[in-house]
Amino acid sequence: KRQVVEGKKPQRKKTKKAPIRIQTKATQKQEGKKPVIKVANPVHDFGKVAPNKKYNCEFNFKNVGSAALKITKVQTTCGCTVAQLKKKTYAPGESGTIDVSFRTPTRQGKTTKRLYILSNDKQNPKFGLTLKATVELKITFKPKSLELSLKAENAGAKPVTITSKDGQPFAIKSITSTRDVITADFDSTVEATEFVLEPKVDIEKLKKNLKGSVKINTTHPDSGLINIGYSALALFDVSRPRIVIQNADPQKPVVKTVWIKSNYGDKIEIESISSLKGHIEVLSQQAAENGVKLDVQVTPPPQTDKSKRYFRDELRIKI
Secondary structure, eight states: OOOOBTTBOOOOOOOOOOOOOOOOHHHHHHHTOOOOEEESOSEEEEEEEOTTOEEEEEEEEEEOSSSOEEEEEEEESSTTEEEEESOSEEOTTOEEEEEEEEEOOSSSEEEEEEEEEEESOSSOTEEEEEEEEEEOOSEEEEOSEEEEOTTSGGGGOOOEEEEESSOOOBOEEEEEEGGGOEEOOOOTTOOBSEEEEOOEEOHHHHHHOOEEEEEEEESOTTOOEEEEEEEEOOSEEESOSOOOOTTOOTTOOEEEEEEEEETTOOOOOOOEEEESSSOEEEEEEEEETTEEEEEEEEOOOOOOOTTOOOOOOOEEEEO
């Protein structure tokens, strides 16, 4: 039943009829026109460049289509790259230029950056541009990485030599490392063409940060950021640090073998073993060269809730 308010008849909403579109030869010809972007050289290689310096280049393009090319924006993927476009609409046959400024990284090596021209060209709505460069530092250093040991004095760290390649004197501004694992003494007021640094390693911090890097800043204008990686082997390795049981049946034990090995040739003696939730049990221990073999039994708990499909536990071994 329709509800009538105060005796008035409900008014029907007037629906607008969609306009009839009549396609003529002129509109068909207009719809056949398309913008097409063509870039003369979509890849620009700066070659060898200095670190942390600004370089400029340009990309020339042309609308080779039959309709106006409308560029929404030139999208960059990094704050180190800035693109400028004088205008956004280009008639058929009209050319344009994208001016690009690029600040190079502070680290040595090859680098690649991408830019995209977003336009109404349906075949290439996101036309890709590429910047390439090879950063070359004017300072060399050795060793390139530090191989450390938890059992050696001062972790066996070797001296680090930093040398000016172009003969320009420089000073060391700062030395930092991951979690302050490695430090070195230096005088920021002294300038020279070569420095030999004696790294000092905190063994306790190294145990918690087995991999990292040492970063050295200098006053040389083209030195960039000197980055020296370091790494050390852990005291022990576990051959199976994670046990995954597929399609585990509740309360049906599964036995796995776990190896604990010493990376420094030490004899391993296990003081205690405990299971966090009680689902893991060590059935046997067998001493081997530089290690211990454990037979581990995992017993999945009863499934009280059908929606709970996973269980986790942790075996803690004190050596």
